[in-house]
Amino acid sequence: MEIMEKFEMEVRKLFSHVSFHPLEIKLYSHDISVIPGYLEKMVSSDAEVIIQPESVDDVREILRISGEYSKPIVPRGSATSGYGGVVPLKGGIVVDFSRMNHFEIDEETKTVKSEPGAIWWDIQKEARKKNLSLRIYPTSALSSTVGGWIAQGGLGIGSTMFGGIGENIEEIEVLDFERDKRVKKVRHDNLKYYIGMEGTTGLITSSAIKLMDYKEEIPVAADVKGVMEAVKIVERTKPYSAILMSSEFFRMMNEVKGTDFEEKDILLAVYLEKAGLDGRDAYDLWNDRFYPLRIKKKGPSLVSIESLIPFENLGSYYREIKKEVAADHAVQTYFSKKEANVIVLIPSDERDKRFMKDWKTAFKLLKVGMKLGGRPYATGLYLSYLSRRIILDYDELLKFKKKVDPANLLNPGKIFPEGRVPMLMKIAGLVI
Amino acid sequence: MAKILEDLVDEIYACAQCNYCRICPTFKVERWESVSPKGRLYLLKLSLNNSELDNLMLKDFFKCTTCGLCENVCIVGIPLLKLWEETRNRLTKVKGVLPAHKKLADSIGIYMNPYGEEKELRDGWFPEGIEVSNSNVLYFAGCTASYRAKEIAISTAKILSHFEIEFNYLRKDEICCGSTLLRTGQKDKAEKLVERNIKIWNKNGIETIITTCAGCYRTFALDYPEICEEKGIDFNFEILHLSQFIEREAGKIIKNGMKAKLRGKATYHDPCHLGRHAGVYNEPRELIRASGLDLVEMEHTREDSFCCGAGGGVRAQFRDLSLEIGKLRLKEALELDVDYLISCCPFCKMHLSHSKKVSELEKPEILDISEVILKVINENGGVE
Structure with a gap:
């Protein structure tokens, strides 16, 4: 019997939810991003099978057959990120965690213990029933998963007050290739080996996430003249969450949605219980926080670049955006504690020549941001060539990766550059 | 495949792949991308680039209940409901109709209802002692209430009679509205029913149509005017669901009286x-x-x-x-x-x-x- 046949037979026998269907596989071999076609063909491949585990035992079995057949594992949440973190580099097993979606809220410790496939907003809805609330959650909370955002090392709503997801986790449970097949309970300093590591060092099977007492959110909108004024307000008034939206963003929203938002640069600052800023109430903007991608309709494609820029250099970065981006674009800036995630959105058309031009602009902005002390929001597959430069403790993390995954089967090519992708993407950054 | 989808290309490419449409009831049960609205859009995108859909994936297109919840949450506002029905119409033309849907169409063709029940039994539910008049207000019972949920039709006739509302009922002349055909990619067959129903209503001087079936209501209120416009047929009927009609005519009596x-x-x-x-x-x-x-x-x-x-x-x-x-x-x-x-x-x-x-x-x-x-x-x- 051929090895692949044997592999398929064993997988079908072991798991209740598997698919070897070539079109289903296509659906699970990409993420939210659309990159130029020729590049996509060179940097990614299709998975060989999709497995949807239902339990920790299933995850353990996935690791076992991965090792036995040398099949890479690509963990997948809802694939709402765009760095190729869930795109298979060398085929293998896509592990879709959507069926492992149970969670339990502990009112005493104010934590939620969640499986990786739980949806953030499902947790929030349950937490609210108990007068609790998530401290932070992604802007894609309506569909994105706990495991996916932790593996991404996410920043999002609430990060202005509470920082990144790493600062809001008590403990995670992980399985990897080390000989002991029991789940590892990881806390404190050791969390750095997993958070933001895209599943390259282990598969997260459970997470204990900190909650807070629910407090009424009071969104306030203020007109600002430039990003540095917004920074001053954020530093002075310490909101729970803060987003600066450019006038172009509102113009595009009005165009595609028929709304009548004022077309000005507006800081949306959200406070808990008591407003810290004079301004108009902004429940309309706050309720729209999950929909920054609405403007994609203008495209129909969208090229976006996300850079984390230190507060002090945001003014310079905004000037560079103005200088470098000739195409119609919008900017959304999400403030964290000391840096901000600046997202430049360029409506484009993947069927058109301008798509390449817009990608060239995106790469330029990435470089400019890095010169200003910034870094891309994530590296995933496509930007892994930058990991060594931007990830603190990179060498230590690499050493750890080799220890727990000696055969490099855990999401290969992500974070830790491998094969020709880093070179191709580097060249792409230079030439497109 | 690519050819039949050409004019839908902007909608297909607009998908932001945000996965908010995973709220889809079918996805909630099956949990595979191929049945999610986003997955189906991606499959259509692959089809535009010459990837052929096989029968298994084609079936997944018909697992959608056309409930429209996906359209409600779509962040880029793709008119998904229309897209699904349009896609189904085109898929059935090149790939054929699914067996159970063909059976429904065959039944409608012969018996004028999807249940394969005799035409003669259509008004078997009608309660004794209630009179049908030549009113321009028609009660359209629909196939399900006529054959499978008769209590609804019976209750309706009794309610109308109680409030002394004169109404017409076409008995054995009532035929299927065509909803089932429209939702399963068989628009061409449904169009014949549209023409026939309108002829019957005109012949009987009908001006207002009351339905107790949400499917009939949607079909008469939304699909009929559109099809009539395409075909150059006048459509001048007031369509009301029983709840709207009773609330208008007797809501206060029920509440206060x-x-x-x-x-x-x-x-x-x-x-x-x-x-x-x-x-x-x-x-x-x-x-x-x-x-x-x-x-x-x-x-x-x-x-x-x-x-x-x-x-x-x-x-x-x-x-x-x-x-x-x-x-x-x-x-x-x-x-x-x-x-x-x-x-x-x-x-x-x-x-x-x-x-x-x-x-x-x-x-x-x-x-x-x-x-x-x-x-x-x-x-x-x-x-x-």
């Missing part, structure tokens, strides 16, 4: 065709409150309502899937510990009752709005 009230806790299931598709949300709720029942809302309600699982030809072709969706909807009602789950559609009632039966549940009692109105009339010494 009927002193004996019903007791118990009830929730209302918005049929997709009546609610999300046609925007009728308030009248059924007003009537439930007027009846005296304590109305509470399920987690998914009004625009966000969750499908019963029967629509879009899913009950016919994918029975297990449709029942699993029905169970999810029932679960929401169970969480409220209600006595009654009320809807405005015989197909929803029939399917939710079936889901309840396979779940071996005792509660809640599943009722149509017409039965609720009749109950309150009876409480007040009405028709019985």
